[in-house]
Amino acid sequence: MADFDPEKFEDKYANYFPELQQAYKNAFNRMNDRYDSQLVHAIDQQVLNESEPFYDGDGEFRVELPDEPYDRLSGVLVDEERFEEVLEIHVEEIETELRRVFGFA
Amino acid sequence: MSTETQNDGDDLEERVTNFLRRNFPQIQMHGGSAAIQDIDRETGEVSIALGGACSGCGISPMTIQAIKSRMVKEIPEIETVNASTGMDGGGDTGGMSPSFPGETVDDGEADEGPEAPF
Numbered sequence: 001m002a003d004f005d006p007e008k009f010e011d012k013y014a015n016y017f018p019e020l021q022q023a024y025k026n027a028f029n030r031m032n033d034r035y036d037s038q039l040v041h042a043i044d045q046q047v048l049n050e051s052e053p054f055y056d057g058d059g060e061f062r063v064e065l066p067d068e069p070y071d072r073l074s075g076v077l078v079d080e081e082r083f084e085e086v087l088e089i090h091v092e093e094i095e096t097e098l099r100r101v102f103g104f105a
Numbered sequence: 106m107s108t109e110t111q112n113d114g115d116d117l118e119e120r121v122t123n124f125l126r127r128n129f130p131q132i133q134m135h136g137g138s139a140a141i142q143d144i145d146r147e148t149g150e151v152s153i154a155l156g157g158a159c160s161g162c163g164i165s166p167m168t169i170q171a172i173k174s175r176m177v178k179e180i181p182e183i184e185t186v187n188a189s190t191g192m193d194g195g196g197d198t199g200g201m202s203p204s205f206p207g208e209t210v211d212d213g214e215a216d217e218g219p220e221a222p223f
Contacts, residue, residue, distance in 0.1 A: 027163070
């Protein structure tokens with residue numbers, strides 16, 4: 001369990017890199033079990049590769065996404081509504097995993 | 106009498122490689138690889154392709170973001186990092202970096218990285 005320090009999270013990629021990877025990986029695995037694997041892989045590789053997690057205080061994390069995530073998608077046929085729905089769930093999973101990894105859940 | 110030394114670019118490439126090796130050994134530990142596709146010393150732009158098990162294993166998004174965030178801090182000559190995986194759709198991935206006038210993004214990816222779902 002990581003001993004979480006909000007100030008250290010400012011430089012998260014240097015101080016908390018393994019924990020961030022673990023949270024994203026756990027969320028990915030759960031999504032991959034539950035939803036269309038091709039879509040989950042595409043979200044992971046084409047949208048989340050430009051995402052950034054932030055700490056909002058009180059044990060809450062927020063994942064910011066790049067603009068127009070649906071337009072970044074290629075090689076997968078999915079309607080926008082379905083895509084938005086799965087993406088939203090995936091982001092919630094990451095935020096939940098971040099809370100868990102850093103001992104807030 | 107001029108001796109042409111063309112090791113500047115190589116030196117930068119070596120530093121980028123060493124940076125990846127030193128800070129991201131887990132790429133190889135996960136059975137993946139990080140290959141430098143292109144370095145433009147004029148613009149300070151480097152393109153890196155993550156391959157192997159890093160494609161689609163769920164940890165590559167943070168790996169990519171960490172490489173982008175840390176490399177520009179640790180290697181002053183590097184201004185822009187384009188990092189992608191074999192599954193990248195060819196979109197512009199210069200998200201965290203300032204853009205330059207006349208900037209060209211060389212998307213020289215032709216291979217599809219093998220997927221290794223767990």
